[in-house]
Amino acid sequence: MKERSHNHPMRSLLYIPGNHPGMLQNCAIYGSDAVIFDLEDAISISEKDSARKLVKHALKGFDYGNIGVIVRVNGRDTSYFEADLEEIVPANPDAIRLPKVDSAEDVLAADELISRLEEANGLPRGRIGIQAMLETARAIVNVNSIAAASPRLVGLTLGGQDLAADLGIRATKEGYELLYAKSAVVIAAKAHGLQAFDTVFTDVNDAEGLREQAAVGFALGFSGKAAIHPSQIPVINAVYTPEPNEVAKAAKIVAAAKEAERRGLGVTAVDGRMVDAPVVTQALRTLELARLAGMEVPEL
Amino acid sequence: MNYTCIRNSLGRLVPQQIPGTGTLVPFSGAYARLDGSYEWMPSPFLHRVPSISTNKIAPDLCTAIERSGLQNGMTISFHHHLRNGDEVVGLVLAELEKMGFRGLTLAPSSLGDSHDCVADAIKKGVVTRLNTSGVRGEVGKAISNGLLESPAIIRSHGGRARAIEEGSLKIDVAFLGAPACDRLGNMTGVTGKTACGALGYAMVDARHARHAIAITDNLVDYPLSPKISVPQYLIDQVVVVDSIGDPSQIATGATRITRDPLQLYIAELAFKAIRASGCLKNDCSFQTGGGGPSLAVARYVRDYMKENSIQGSYCIGGITGYMADMLKEGLFRTLFDVQSFDAAVTNSIATNPNHVEADVSWYANPFNKGCLVNDLDVVVLAALDVDVDFNVDVLTGHDGILRGASGGHSDTAAGAKLALITIPLMRNGVPSIRERVQTVVTPGETVDVIVTERGIAVNPRREDLRARLRDAGLPVKDIRRLKAEIEHITGIPDEVAFADEIVGIVEYRDGTIIDAIRKIKG
Secondary structure, three states: OOOOOOOOOOOEEEEEEOOOHHHHHHHHHHOOOEEEEEOOOOOOHHHHHHHHHHHHHHHHHOOOOOOEEEEEOOOOOOOOHHHHHHHHHHHOOOEEEEOOOOOHHHHHHHHHHHHHHHHHOOOOOOOOEEEEEEOOHHHHHOHHHHHOOOOOEEEEEEOHHHHHHHHOOOOOOOOHHHHHHHHHHHHHHHHOOOEEEEOOOOOOOOHHHHHHHHHHHHHHOOOEEEEOOOOHHHHHHHHOOOOHHHHHHHHHHHHHHHHHHHOOOOOEEEOOEEEOHHHHHHHHHHHHHHHHOOOOOOOO | OOOOEEEOOOOOEEEOEEOOOEEOOEOOOOOOOOOOOOOOOOOOOOOOOOOOOOOOEEOOHHHHHHHHOOOOOOEEEOOOOOHHHEOHHHHHHHHHHHOOOOOEEEOOOOOOOOOHHHHHHHHOOOEEEEEEOEOOHHHHHHHHOOOOOOOEEEEOHHHHHHHHHHOOOOOOEEEEEEOEEOOOOOEEOOOOOOOOOOOHHHHHHHHHOOEEEEEEOOEOOOOOOOOOOEOHHHOOEEEEOOOOEOHHHHOOOOOOOOOOHHHHHHHHHHHHHHHHHOOOOOOOEEEEOOOHHHHHHHHHHHHHHHHOOOOEEEEEEEEOHHHHHHHHOOOEEEEEEEEEOOOHHHHHHHHOOOEEEOOHHHHHOOOOOOOHHHHOOEEEEOOOEEEOOOOEEOOEOOOOOEOOEOOOHHHHHHHOOEEEEEOOOEEOOEEOEEOOOOOOOEOHHHOOEEEEOOEEEEOOOOHHHHHHHHHOOOOEOOHHHHHHHHHHHHOOOOOOOEEEEEEEEEEOOOOOEEEEEEEEOO
């Protein structure tokens, strides 16, 4: 079993329908930082049971290397919720993506059930993370209490389509109508040390539209974005990959900060500009993204 | 029947002699006869000089066959330009059966999905021997079950041209479907409702058959224009029939680039390998197949050439509308077209002087004084299976039954500086990298790179290439590691059980025997 934080950074997360054996076995090759096996919206009611079994066996049988493996289960309001967790938790995914989270209570209920199942199956308690999907106006109102609900929570994300439907608005390509909701999710996530994942871009033939939307998400502070087709992955990864000169500068900042710390200084300067804690935090994030992109990052 | 066999240089047991076929030479290396010392003599062939007052138009097919002098036991040929829409083979075999012919050798340039009728002709004894590049469906089953009197001979396109020109394959009567033809036998494939594009295979058959019959559903005023692909002086008779093919299956429209993410991923990796090889530069020559994944490679190549203002020298092979567009865009100076794969091509051949219709000997006969494939820089090929020695099987399915085509695979691989195979590591749960392929069509010494979704294997003979690909950051892996990775998922399938009986031989392009195909057990 791989030893890795369930909250490691992920730029791109590829949705894979849980009832598709071919995609379950090949999904790791496309360069996403994580895959999300879907048991929810991509699966029709008649396929729920078979998809759940297929995903369980995929988790147990295939080696997905060092990418994150996440399963989106059905919402707590459905009759599949418990069965999904009962089958999937013993297969030990990195995280459960929990849809239709409206309140902290939804997170806690999932947390409790996962804990029970971890214990029953001899798994280390708390290793499996939860990514909460906020898909209603009520969820956005409750975003802070949701973000604070459980130490098992590792990320927040929006369900853009569902949220638009709940708000009674039409989702546009640019997605500006969700600006407030996106910002609210990002800020709540950052406030609680969680990752924030941008919603999907649904037109798989529009790479430029995807790039623009991903760039806005990156600018807002999202840490990654879900993809619904392998062709979207390089576009998303590129948006979340820093330029080489940014990486060089970040490395310089981190090195200077370490040196300052060694010498007992709180603040230092790089290229004539002050370097304090927030600047160092930014620089560390840049280096983290560079490492994910496979760029050369000096050991610091 | 069992024959005395010998191991060739690949360790394959191949027959040394087949009654009626003659003495066979075992394969001893892809370039064994191409070192400059081998001598080759094309064979003269006999034909009857027609009377000066001959009317070439025969009243019907039966009369044409009678006039051709065809006898039991003789060899008849067809081209496969009409692809899966071909009706000529079925039409002629039905007529031959009606006329009581038996024991014929059928020697088409290839057979496809529309040729299950050949299996019937084999079962009825009309056809007892078969020479072809490829087989599908019922014909493959008939061969693999040992229904032919003598082993089928599988040749590459270049190998068939060589065999015809040297007389080891003597065609008595060629039945050549003609989408447009005039009363004196000038033929083309670029016009008519059954237009199929180039007639590169038909050109060689017409030139070397003792007797050639054009079969057309589109008799045009003399002289045929705007293009003559096979000239009148090679054609003995013209037969007009209602239909030579189903247009919807001949020209299926522009071939589309695959949307399958796995194939696209492999195609992109293949392109990156080609780019890293350094072959993609001004004056380069290129061949890719017409299938969706090959076309996807072409798309990446096209974008790269445009971005970097590269103009290539020529493209060859089965030509698609996509390649015709690249010609129009000036990315290549010339297209040599032996066989066209889609409808978008016919107009280009007819109107663009740089879209050259080339006969299959020019394309790939290794023994003429310089075929097109020998100067290729890059060829992108597919495969059914490959093995750890880089040998390629494009003939046998996982059940051991023949279901593929040799085509130009071994010709282009031998000629190209970079021969690249794209292959998904598993199909229907069965791994594609084997310890030993069932049937070697293309020997590993001519294959440089195998591109899969989980990494790229480079032939150990090409250490230079391996270094280039590694330096470019590409996922180069040992072929055994790729094999192990996929077998971790699939397991190792049981071997198919074969009897000892030889039901087919695979002739390498130089005429030596590279492998034998055995009868399926049970």
